[in-house]
Amino acid sequence: DVKVTQSSRYLVKRTGEKVFLECVQDMDHENMFWYRQDPGLGLRLIYFSYDVKMKEKGDIPEGYSVSREKKERFSLILESASTNQTSMYLCASSLVQGARANEKLFFGSGTQLSVL
Amino acid sequence: AQTVTQSQPEMSVQEAETVTLSCTYDTSENNYYLFWYKQPPSRQMILVIRQEAYKQQNATENRFSVNFQKAAKSFSLKISDSQLGDTAMYFCARGGTSYGKLTFGQGTILTVHP
Numbered sequence: 001d002v003k004v005t006q007s008s009r010y011l012v013k014r015t016g017e018k019v020f021l022e023c024v025q026d027m028d029h030e031n032m033f034w035y036r037q038d039p040g041l042g043l044r045l046i047y048f049s050y051d052v053k054m055k056e057k058g059d060i061p062e063g064y065s066v067s068r069e070k071k072e073r074f075s076l077i078l079e080s081a082s083t084n085q086t087s088m089y090l091c092a093s094s095l096v097q098g099a100r101a102n103e104k105l106f107f108g109s110g111t112q113l114s115v116l
Numbered sequence: 117a118q119t120v121t122q123s124q125p126e127m128s129v130q131e132a133e134t135v136t137l138s139c140t141y142d143t144s145e146n147n148y149y150l151f152w153y154k155q156p157p158s159r160q161m162i163l164v165i166r167q168e169a170y171k172q173q174n175a176t177e178n179r180f181s182v183n184f185q186k187a188a189k190s191f192s193l194k195i196s197d198s199q200l201g202d203t204a205m206y207f208c209a210r211g212g213t214s215y216g217k218l219t220f221g222q223g224t225i226l227t228v229h230p
Contacts, residue, residue: 040125041222042220042221043207043218043220044220045217088159094216096216104166105153109158109159
């Protein structure tokens with residue numbers, strides 16, 4: 001089975017800190033995603049990457065950046081954490097098959113980030 | 117923005133009974149995919165079932181089945197013979213844009229009572 005690993009399950013940071021959330025997948029998937037999960041809002045896409053060093057903004061990219069230096073690793077960066085970025089962050093990956101992305105996402109188990 | 121709507125924030129059902137979770141979506145595409153994901157308290161998202169829009173036949177996976185109404189843009193999940201392990205948050209999602217991006221609904225918390 002595909003394994004998507006997020007480095008931290010819980011994280012507490014101070015306002016203004018630079019925060020790195022790390023995600024690693026072990027199945028050579030081309031696509032990787034960062035979602036944010038909030039009660040009543042479901043999952044919202046922050047950024048995604050379809051190849052090494054390639055990235056695209058999702059629906060809510062403000063206040064975030066990403067890095068994908070290696071195919072298996074996709075990092076989410078909060079340049080200056082704010083309290084409204086307190087949330088659950090989910091990383092996911094998917095395989096490209098033929099001319100179209102498979103669209104079945106494999107998820108990590110999430111990082112609950114609290115910004116105080 | 118193209119949206120996915122789950123109108124039931126919470127549902128409950130007795131063990132062994134049947135429950136249906138609702139989902140409607142918006143899309144301008146003709147070929148797309150629909151998904152139901154389950155998120156138990158462990159937080160690990162698990163794919164429950166998947167439907168391809170060009171297929172008329174409703175998808176089934178053991179106790180899980182869908183009612184896909186393409187014209188109405190409706191995609192409900194039916195869970196038969198509910199089990200305690202079905203207690204979870206359920207998300208409906210739509211794919212079909214490039215790179216495999218999914219758009220998720222707000223989620224429905226399902227509680228199965230003994």
